[in-house]
Amino acid sequence: MIKRRELDQGLGDMQRLLVEMGRRVERALTESMDALKSLDVLEARRIIASDSELNAMEMQITEIGAKLMATQQPVAKDLRNILAGLKISSDLERMGDLAVDIAKVVLRLEGQQLIKPLIDLPKLAEMVCSMISGSVRSYLEQNVDLAYKLDKDDHEVDALYSQILSELFAMMAKDPAVISQSMLLCFVGRYIERIGDHATNIGESTVYLVTGKRPDLNT
Amino acid sequence: MQALIEIERLNLFYGSFHALKNISMDIPEKAITAFIGPSGCGKSTLLRSLNRMNDMIPGTSTHGSIKIAGADIYGKDIDVEALRKNVGMVFQQPNPFPKSIYDNVAYGPRLHGITSRHKLDEIVESSLRGAALWNEVKDHLKRSALSLSGGQQQRLCIARALAVEPDVLLMDEATSALDPISTLKIEELAQELKAKYTIVMVTHNMHQAARVSNQTVFFLNGEVVEYAETEKLFSNPQDQRTEDYISGRFG
Amino acid sequence: MNRLKNRIFTITVWTVALCVILFVFALLLLILERGFPSLTWDFLFGLPSEIEEGGGIGPALFNSFYMLFLSMVIAVPLGIAAGIYLAEFAPDNAWIAMVRICVEGLASVPSIIFGLFGIALFVEMFQLGLTILGGAASLAFLNLPVITRVTEEAIRAVPREWRHASFALGATHLQTIRRVLLPASMSAIITGLSLASGRAFGESAVIILTAGVTTSGVMWDFNLLSPGETLAVHLWYVQSEAIVPDAQQISQKSAAVLLFIVLAFNVVFRIPAWVRDFRIRKAA
Numbered sequence: 014m015i016k017r018r019e020l021d022q023g024l025g026d027m028q029r030l031l032v033e034m035g036r037r038v039e040r041a042l043t044e045s046m047d048a049l050k051s052l053d054v055l056e057a058r059r060i061i062a063s064d065s066e067l068n069a070m071e072m073q074i075t076e077i078g079a080k081l082m083a084t085q086q087p088v089a090k091d092l093r094n095i096l097a098g099l100k101i102s103s104d105l106e107r108m109g110d111l112a113v114d115i116a117k118v119v120l121r122l123e124g125q126q127l128i129k130p131l132i133d134l135p136k137l138a139e140m141v142c143s144m145i146s147g148s149v150r151s152y153l154e155q156n157v158d159l160a161y162k163l164d165k166d167d168h169e170v171d172a173l174y175s176q177i178l179s180e181l182f183a184m185m186a187k188d189p190a191v192i193s194q195s196m197l198l199c200f201v202g203r204y205i206e207r208i209g210d211h212a213t214n215i216g217e218s219t220v221y222l223v224t225g226k227r228p229d230l231n232t
Numbered sequence: 233m234q235a236l237i238e239i240e241r242l243n244l245f246y247g248s249f250h251a252l253k254n255i256s257m258d259i260p261e262k263a264i265t266a267f268i269g270p271s272g273c274g275k276s277t278l279l280r281s282l283n284r285m286n287d288m289i290p291g292t293s294t295h296g297s298i299k300i301a302g303a304d305i306y307g308k309d310i311d312v313e314a315l316r317k318n319v320g321m322v323f324q325q326p327n328p329f330p331k332s333i334y335d336n337v338a339y340g341p342r343l344h345g346i347t348s349r350h351k352l353d354e355i356v357e358s359s360l361r362g363a364a365l366w367n368e369v370k371d372h373l374k375r376s377a378l379s380l381s382g383g384q385q386q387r388l389c390i391a392r393a394l395a396v397e398p399d400v401l402l403m404d405e406a407t408s409a410l411d412p413i414s415t416l417k418i419e420e421l422a423q424e425l426k427a428k429y430t431i432v433m434v435t436h437n438m439h440q441a442a443r444v445s446n447q448t449v450f451f452l453n454g455e456v457v458e459y460a461e462t463e464k465l466f467s468n469p470q471d472q473r474t475e476d477y478i479s480g481r482f483g
Numbered sequence: 484m485n486r487l488k489n490r491i492f493t494i495t496v497w498t499v500a501l502c503v504i505l506f507v508f509a510l511l512l513l514i515l516e517r518g519f520p521s522l523t524w525d526f527l528f529g530l531p532s533e534i535e536e537g538g539g540i541g542p543a544l545f546n547s548f549y550m551l552f553l554s555m556v557i558a559v560p561l562g563i564a565a566g567i568y569l570a571e572f573a574p575d576n577a578w579i580a581m582v583r584i585c586v587e588g589l590a591s592v593p594s595i596i597f598g599l600f601g602i603a604l605f606v607e608m609f610q611l612g613l614t615i616l617g618g619a620a621s622l623a624f625l626n627l628p629v630i631t632r633v634t635e636e637a638i639r640a641v642p643r644e645w646r647h648a649s650f651a652l653g654a655t656h657l658q659t660i661r662r663v664l665l666p667a668s669m670s671a672i673i674t675g676l677s678l679a680s681g682r683a684f685g686e687s688a689v690i691i692l693t694a695g696v697t698t699s700g701v702m703w704d705f706n707l708l709s710p711g712e713t714l715a716v717h718l719w720y721v722q723s724e725a726i727v728p729d730a731q732q733i734s735q736k737s738a739a740v741l742l743f744i745v746l747a748f749n750v751v752f753r754i755p756a757w758v759r760d761f762r763i764r765k766a767a
Contacts, residue, residue, distance in 0.1 A: 017479075017481060088438075088466045088467070088479055089467065089474075090475060091479045225468025283651060285647065290575075313653040316650065316652065317653035320651065323651075325644055327644035327645060327647070328648075329645055329648065329649075330666075339652060340652040340653065343662070344653065389648070393651075396652055396653060
């Protein structure tokens with residue numbers, strides 16, 4: 014076996030960055046949900062500011078990918094590894110943006126009281142958090158089974174999300190005064206659900222990396 | 233796609249060395265098929281079986297069949313000269329004869345009995361145009377072919393092969409002795425030629441196979457390991473040995 | 484230190500080379516200078532004389548050319564054919580290896596051996612006596628191995644790629660030999676022929692034994708059965724046996740003529756090859 018040092022090192026760097034991005038996205042989601050629960054505006058601002066680091070990491074991954082493609086002529090699994098890495102990094106970057114969107118809702122709610130204690134939204138966020146770590150692990154371990162499990166998780170997320178929507182709609186119908194806050198909470202639900210969809214995309218990239226096939230894990 | 237060349241259970245020996253082991257494959261017409269693999273894997277041997285140039289190596293024995301347009305080229309009644317006229321070949325080193333550019337291209341047609349000056353002029357021009365060399369040499373056809381650059385010489389050799397109107401063009405590492413620009417020109421030419429000819433190329437440069445060919449065949453130790461659409465073979469090979477070889481982790 | 488060694492070596496080589504060249508040129512000049520000034524047409528085309536002064540070398544000079552021509556007519560086709568056979572068709576076995584060794588051996592056998600063979604064959608066996616025919620045939624035997632060898636080597640030296648290119652275009656073996664191998668090796672073959680011609684022209688031992696030291700005594704005698712003394716033999720003859728008073732001058736002039744002609748052969752034969760090479764090089 015001939016070692017391709019440049020290529021292997023680049024691929025290793027990409028993988029480390031992706032795992033780190035995954036960790037940060039997970040944290041951003043958890044923290045923005047905590048900020049929402051306590052309507053902590055300062056914390057929300059900090060979360061929004063720290064998104065630039067994720068963006069920088071995505072940029073770094075794109076650069077590594079471009080460099081490897083230009084200089085190493087990767088083919089087969091090496092090529093799929095780079096393509097999957099690029100796709101995953103952009104999914105993670107989008108997930109980070111969605112966490113930021115949740116933090117922005119906190120800013121909009123500044124000075125208000127929550128119309129009800131949050132129970133289902135944090136639960137939804139928790140489910141999606143475990144999807145994030147599952148998706149990143151499936152990539153790291155090149156574990157196709159873990160990737161396919163994301164499809165199932167996503168169904169549960171979707172179910173809980175539509176239940177949350179129904180509840181919020183019902184509240185709006187009863188009391189027009191809560192409409193604006195309810196709308197914002199709907200958005201939060203939507204953002205979390207979207208993060209879950211991106212997690213299934215990461216699973217798809219993993220399957221492509223391992224098998225060369227492109228499945229649909231968001232059925 | 234229609235298969236022009238059908239190889240069936242081909243076994244080839246150099247003396248006691250088993251160089252090709254039970255090869256079966258169909259090569260489609262009017263497309264570029266690339267043979268890749270490490271040195272000594274049999275890819276050149278198979279290429280040279282297609283116009284029976286292996287016959288020139290003493291001690292070679294061939295079993296099985298190769299059909300080109302339905303006719304078994306190892307059959308009893310085959311006319312080897314007619315076969316080679318139909319299956320042209322371009323070699324690793326540009327090998328124009330020490331004759332004029334014109335005489336190089338006219339060499340084949342003259343062998344096969346064309347003597348009319350007018351007809352020869354026509355063939356020389358159309359062949360040189362076919363090989364994308366006409367504009368560069370039309371004003372000095374009488375010049376020695378050895379005065380051309382390496383890349384031009386190789387295109388002249390392609391023109392010389394086209395002049396006998398073959399159906400198949402074999403390229404045996406035809407760009408390995410050329411600089412990158414000349415290499416790209418030949419690759420581009422191959423892309424144009426596949427509209428009219430069935431091209432089979434052997435290359436050490438798998439990125440060339442990836443750039444140019446429609447199908448790629450990976451050989452190892454005289455066997456076909458994998459035969460697939462080029463795009464598929466290079467993005468998602470099915471065999472681990474192919475994967476190792478094309479990703480440069482072989483050996 | 485190495486630089487110094489290098490210098491010393493270079494200077495030595497140059498000095499030796501210069502000495503050799505000077506020696507050769509001096510020799511040439513000496514011979515030509517002694518013979519040329521007194522050359523006349525009468526001498527070149529006149530008949531020899533046995534006792535008086537003023538004999539010419541006409542018949543001997545004519546015989547030189549005539550026999551050379553005859554020997555080449557015999558040796559060139561046979562030699563080239565044999566060379567082609569050995570290079571292209573001969574199987575790779577012990578028998579052919581032996582043939583090759585024999586050809587090589589014959590090429591370096593002293594010419595007098597061929598003369599003795601000529602006597603045995605033409606004088607003794609066929610009872611022809613000393614004749615132009617016997618001399619020319621013996622000369623041909625002398626040159627045959629050389630020409631065979633030169634041809635084989637020249638054809639073998641043609642790059643393999645050209646041979647392959649020709650076969651790949653559907654040429655037969657014969658077509659390939661005729662249209663690629665022979666043209667490409669022609670300049671080497673011609674060089675070989677010119678060397679062989681020069682050798683044949685200056686040959687004396689074979690001629691003395693098979694064609695004799697006399698001529699028929701008339702000019703333009705094409706009769707194959709006449710005795711065939713050549714210029715080289717004549718030179719030896721006047722120098723060692725003749726009783727004419729001007730033997731010294733005759734031999735000097737003959738030597739000059741002989742030398743001039745051999746030099747001319749070397750130049751003239753090579754002109755076509757030079758022109759070809761020049762054309763290819765100019766274009767390149």
